[in-house]
Amino acid sequence: MIERTVGDLDEVLNNLGVFRCSPDDLLATCPSGFRRVPITQGAGYYISLQGFGPNQVAFAHTHPDSEEWVVVLRGSGQALFGGNPVPLSAGVVVGRGAAHPHGFLSGDSLHMLSIQLPRPSEGSTTWDQAGDTTEPIGCSFGGTCRRCPRCGGHSKRIAGGSFSCENCKLDF
Ligand SMILES: [Zn+2]
Numbered sequence: 001m002i003e004r005t006v007g008d009l010d011e012v013l014n015n016l017g018v019f020r021c022s023p024d025d026l027l028a029t030c031p032s033g034f035r036r037v038p039i040t041q042g043a044g045y046y047i048s049l050q051g052f053g054p055n056q057v058a059f060a061h062t063h064p065d066s067e068e069w070v071v072v073l074r075g076s077g078q079a080l081f082g083g084n085p086v087p088l089s090a091g092v093v094v095g096r097g098a099a100h101p102h103g104f105l106s107g108d109s110l111h112m113l114s115i116q117l118p119r120p121s122e123g124s125t126t127w128d129q130a131g132d133t134t135e136p137i138g139c140s141f142g143g144t145c146r147r148c149p150r151c152g153g154h155s156k157r158i159a160g161g162s163f164s165c166e167n168c169k170l171d172f
């Protein structure tokens with residue numbers, strides 16, 4: 001049996017058995033930062049959808065313990081590996097070995113399927129690029145949001161006035 005995590009997309013398989021989706025409907029992109037929809041995860045794997053709006057960045061970071069394959073579903077951009085950017089367009093598959101610093105930069109938009117093997121362990125990721133945040137805006141999905149200065153992900157205002165990143169869980 002596959003272990004399921006509350007909130008991951010694979011929860012629907014408990015009831016439906018078969019599920020068809022369009023990533024466009026799930027990856028509601030926001031100008032503040034990129035978004036991720038987890039599909040399924042366990043100790044040995046983490047599969048998710050990742051969605052960037054126009055000109056969004058995932059700041060460079062390193063997973064010393066996890067390899068990754070990405071499949072570009074829509075849009076364009078660049079995967080950034082040190083000084084060697086790899087162009088991304090729909091249908092392209094890019095693999096990355098463990099311990100390779102990497103980031104992403106979207107063009108008009110960028111939707112990807114990400115397969116990480118195994119799942120990066122908690123606290124093992126190093127953040128290699130000094131990121132920055134954006135001014136808070138009213139989010140079209142409710143509340144107030146801004147960009148996470150650590151990973152570039154979409155972050156929502158939480159009680160107390162600080163923000164919490166949906167992707168890397170940083171509170172700032
Ligand atoms: Zn937002």
Ligand SMILES: [Zn+2]
Pocket residue numbers: 148149150151152153165166167168169170
């Ligand atoms: Zn973050």
